Amino acid sequence: MSDRGAAGADAGTGAEAFIAGVAPLVDAIGGELIAPAGAGPEDVVLSWAGREVVAVRLPALSGSLDHLLSELRRRHGMPLADLDRTTKQQVVRTLEARGAFAMRHGVETVAGALGVSRFTVYNYLNREQGG
Incomplete structure (x- = not known):
């Protein structure tokens, strides 16, 4: 991820584990994990426990x-x-x-x-x- 800390994930919600879990998939497709605040309309924002924790920028x-x-x-x-x-x-x-x-x-x-x-x-x- 460009800035995993910027995703605002904390261990209390399991968001860090969620992000770690999706990271291999995102890497396999050539995507990039980015902070939700930096997501554009073409990015896919993923939520965990009711809040946005990470976005995926898909490859061209x-x-x-x-x-x-x-x-x-x-x-x-x-x-x-x-x-x-x-x-x-x-x-x-x-x-x-x-x-x-x-x-x-x-x-x-x-x-x-x-x-x-x-x-x-x-x-x-x-x-x-x-x-």
């Missing part, structure tokens, strides 16, 4: 795919292009489940990150759909 869609690819790179501990074929197929399945291919140029972006052709990504997708 344009950066979402890059965030997903970075997370997968971190999870695998190496560049995605260095993964074996089976693991690349798993990455494509994960990305499909997260909606990566609904984004414009999603296939091209993923193909570049995996070091394969667009045709290969489509094959991985078709293989999954075919059984």
Whole structure:
């Protein structure tokens, strides 16, 4: 969070635990925790025990795919292009489940990150759909 203290959370209401609980989810989607007072109309303000304790600033869609690819790179501990074929197929399945291919140029972006052709990504997708 930009300023966790500014969220006004106190242990007596469990707000700190709530914020700590949502933090991994917010991080996984590439969002940012901010104080409710700093929230704009595009932010999601979360309440705990009847009061606003934290706001979530969602990532711009344009950066979402890059965030997903970075997370997968971190999870695998190496560049995605260095993964074996089976693991690349798993990455494509994960990305499909997260909606990566609904984004414009999603296939091209993923193909570049995996070091394969667009045709290969489509094959991985078709293989999954075919059984």
